[in-house]
Amino acid sequence: MKKITFIGAGNMGEALIRGIIADGLFTPDAITAAEPDEARREKLEQELEINTTGDNREAVRGADIVCLAIKPQILDSVLEGISEDITEDHILVSILAGVPTRRIEDKLGKKVRVVRVMPNTPALVRSGMAGISSGRYAGPDDLRTGEEIMSAVGDVLRVPEELIDAVTGVSGSGPAYLFYFVEVLSRAGVKAGLSPEQADLLARKTVIGAAKLMEETGLSPEELRRKVTSPGGTTEAALKTFEKLGFEKIMEKAVLSARDRAREMGKTDK
Ligand SMILES: NC(=O)c1ccc[n+]([C@@H]2O[C@H](COP(=O)([O-])OP(=O)(O)OC[C@H]3O[C@@H](n4cnc5c(N)ncnc54)[C@H](OP(=O)(O)O)[C@@H]3O)[C@@H](O)[C@H]2O)c1
Missing domain, CATH: 1.10.3730.10 (ProC C-terminal domain-like)
Incomplete structure (x- = not known):
């Protein structure tokens, strides 16, 4: 089974983690949440039996799929922190509102496979509706991986990336x-x-x-x-x-x- 890491396990990250466990897509031992808040890490470990860490780099190194579920405002600093550890073998799934895949690719400076998703909060009750698209270096299999993850918490619609912000306007918000x-x-x-x-x-x-x-x-x-x-x-x-x-x-x-x-x-x- 592939390993997945969540950088940021707040509202949306936790909803996705719960969904993929309930769906059987990943077992808890294949999931890591990288979170700065120790109390939150303990809660996630106890309730979901997943791995947690306060070290984003360590979390990325052990993963096949990295889901970015932090606020867009701290994206640059988070990417700077993990840029050495991200490789072209990783699939990067970003749920950040408004952030183009190109911005992530350029910041990392390598041909990283980025899938961009715009989820919504009914994902918390596994009735979400998400839009999905892929970056320059992500292939059809990478897009399917992103779709599988999002299907664990609801429905998914493929759109060209230029329409993802329109998806935000309709289903995200x-x-x-x-x-x-x-x-x-x-x-x-x-x-x-x-x-x-x-x-x-x-x-x-x-x-x-x-x-x-x-x-x-x-x-x-x-x-x-x-x-x-x-x-x-x-x-x-x-x-x-x-x-x-x-x-x-x-x-x-x-x-x-x-x-x-x-x-x-x-x-x-x-
Ligand atoms: N909620 C929605 O409806 C929705 C819909 C579509 C897309 N999104 C996108 O989803 C993303 C996450 O939203 P959210 O509502 O889940 O936000 P959130 O609840 O604030 O979750 C973000 C998490 O990231 C953690 N974090 C902060 N700094 C970090 C770092 N350096 N490394 C690792 N983790 C860090 C935060 O921990 P602390 O709290 O300790 O700082 C928090 O637990 C956003 O980019 C948003 O655009 C959200």
């Missing part, structure tokens, strides 16, 4: 749009006379139920919407209000803002 939607739906319910507790329950369960309906029926969102929108009815009154106030334009601007911010973060290291 998307869960937060839905949480925000639930918040504002709930607050609107309070305005309509419900108690905050009642409105919160109704809004949450509606979003969960609607998502399940979409998943289980396989029908398009448009078809499902039409089915519940009778002419002259209540839903139509609400949807016309969304249209009149420009909901679609707001969503378009929001997605493009997220995409553009991802691009900026990848370029400037800020």
Whole structure:
């Protein structure tokens, strides 16, 4: 079995580790998490029985696959630290928002095989949706390895790298749009006379139920919407209000803002 190292095992790193263990893709003894925080290392060792270390270089040396799951802001310093240990035999899987594979390749100064992934937080409950693409030196097998890892925590879509920031705008940041939607739906319910507790329950369960309906029926969102929108009815009154106030334009601007911010973060290291 191949060995995999996670540089950074925070929210997303831990979700991936849990997913690949649950999926049987890697056994705990084939997984190493390199983490600066000792308490966190102990927790990961105890709960998941994986190897941990505070030494990124050591973790890279023992691995076939290295998953970069740190914040983009510290990428350069982390790469500087491991550059001597990374070889062309490694597969580097980066989940860093906004960071182009070229930036990692150039920083390491070798023909390193980089696969770039944009996951999302439902990966924590193995219902993630990720976009994936490959760098200049990664081959089809490397891309498949990245897909296998991400499939352990949800679905994966291949896209050309120039579209990965658009993936960030839709599915990477998307869960937060839905949480925000639930918040504002709930607050609107309070305005309509419900108690905050009642409105919160109704809004949450509606979003969960609607998502399940979409998943289980396989029908398009448009078809499902039409089915519940009778002419002259209540839903139509609400949807016309969304249209009149420009909901679609707001969503378009929001997605493009997220995409553009991802691009900026990848370029400037800020
Ligand atoms: N969360 C999301 O929804 C999401 C979605 C898509 C992509 N991503 C990407 O996933 C990456 C990780 O995000 P996250 O939410 O998992 O962040 P996070 O919870 O902050 O995890 C990052 C981990 O890296 C550790 N770390 C810090 N410095 C390190 C070093 N020098 N060497 C090794 N590990 C180090 C941190 O430890 P300390 O806490 O001790 O500093 C932390 O445990 C980001 O690049 C982000 O763009 C996240």
